[in-house]
Amino acid sequence: MARVAVVVCNKSVLSGQRRPESRGEPMMKQQHHLSIPRPSFKQVLLVGLGSGLGVFGLLVTVAISIVAVLTHPKRKTARDLYTLSPYEFDLPAEAVTFPPRQGDYLVAGWYIPYPQATTTILVCPGYRSRAADVLGICAHLWKAGHNVLVFEYYGHGMPVGTAVTLGYCEVNDFLGAVAYAKARAPQTSLGVLAYSMGAAVAIMCSAWQTEVEALVADSAFATHRGVIDYHLRRALHLPSLPFLWLADALLWQRAGYHFRQVEPLRDIAAISPRPVLIIHGQNDRVVDPRDAQRLYAAAREPKELWLIPDADHCGAYFADRPAYVAKIDAFFRRSLARTPQRNAS
Numbered sequence: 001m002a003r004v005a006v007v008v009c010n011k012s013v014l015s016g017q018r019r020p021e022s023r024g025e026p027m028m029k030q031q032h033h034l035s036i037p038r039p040s041f042k043q044v045l046l047v048g049l050g051s052g053l054g055v056f057g058l059l060v061t062v063a064i065s066i067v068a069v070l071t072h073p074k075r076k077t078a079r080d081l082y083t084l085s086p087y088e089f090d091l092p093a094e095a096v097t098f099p100p101r102q103g104d105y106l107v108a109g110w111y112i113p114y115p116q117a118t119t120t121i122l123v124c125p126g127y128r129s130r131a132a133d134v135l136g137i138c139a140h141l142w143k144a145g146h147n148v149l150v151f152e153y154y155g156h157g158m159p160v161g162t163a164v165t166l167g168y169c170e171v172n173d174f175l176g177a178v179a180y181a182k183a184r185a186p187q188t189s190l191g192v193l194a195y196s197m198g199a200a201v202a203i204m205c206s207a208w209q210t211e212v213e214a215l216v217a218d219s220a221f222a223t224h225r226g227v228i229d230y231h232l233r234r235a236l237h238l239p240s241l242p243f244l245w246l247a248d249a250l251l252w253q254r255a256g257y258h259f260r261q262v263e264p265l266r267d268i269a270a271i272s273p274r275p276v277l278i279i280h281g282q283n284d285r286v287v288d289p290r291d292a293q294r295l296y297a298a299a300r301e302p303k304e305l306w307l308i309p310d311a312d313h314c315g316a317y318f319a320d321r322p323a324y325v326a327k328i329d330a331f332f333r334r335s336l337a338r339t340p341q342r343n344a345s
Contacts, residue, residue: 063250066243074162085132101179107152117146119145121149124174126195168257182211191212197221207267217276217295228247266298279292
């Protein structure tokens with residue numbers, strides 16, 4: 001077997017001690033040769049196999065974590081009991097439930113009627129969010145003269161303990177909400193204000209049916225795959241493709257759908273000629289801010305894009321409340337205005 005020569009300095013040199021020099025001649029460093037055997041093919045193979053298993057284990061662990069976060073039931077905490085309600089805003093709200101388009105459960109929310117309203121606004125919170133989280137904007141919409149229906153996606157707010165998805169199953173809740181709003185006030189025009197995952201769902205569903213006449217999408221993601229990719233790149237600083245591939249396979253096994261089945265980017269063009277307002281904070285750490293521009297580019301007229309510098313995810317309202325309320329109010333007034341022909345009918 002071949003030997004590899006390695007130079008090792010004298011022990012006294014390594015220890016920092018200086019060896020005395022002989023008279024008339026310089027000190028000479030002693031050198032020793034240490035033989036290290038070259039690793040065998042079997043050893044190289046075992047090390048490579050171990051490294052490969054380690055990488056695969058990392059892929060599996062991350063993929064399982066992704067699917068668990070996406071679908072795991074929400075746990076009830078004390079915070080769920082201490083929340084705002086329509087009472088704090090002095091709103092004449094009714095607690096309501098309605099069936100989804102498909103499913104054997106009931107979706108919960110509040111319906112806030114306004115006397116002689118000609119418009120109804122459907123307000124949709126996002127992933128693992130409650131209807132109470134958006135009551136502030138609901139109060140403004142009601143004071144502006146709209147009926148308001150605000151609901152929470154089943155399992156994301158209350159009740160807890162139910163598995164969820166990121167928009168795949170939630171389309172049934174949204175379509176159930178549209179049907180309920182139209183049944184309560186069939187002669188009114190219907191607008192939608194939706195946030196985050198709720199906005200992604202609203203884009204897809206508004207493209208599939210025509211009851212929604214105007215849509216505000218705040219902090220929507222363009223694709224399911226893209227929002228997961230954004231989180232992986234920010235968290236791991238590694239190529240996300242292997243993790244996404246395995247997570248997609250596990251998601252199909254656990255939840256029955258693939259990433260590609262939730263793509264607002266693919267559907268948004270079909271909303272036209274109904275108007276769309278896309279809102280996004282440019283410092284969003286949950287959804288890539290570039291998704292807003294992608295959605296805007298894919299949408300057809302009439303469309304509008306409003307980007308808010310330094311605002312985080314769903315943070316446009318908090319960045320400038322008066323400006324946000326004025327923007328939403330003007331959009332719905334303009335988009336849902338009754339024409340003389342419709343008033344006559």
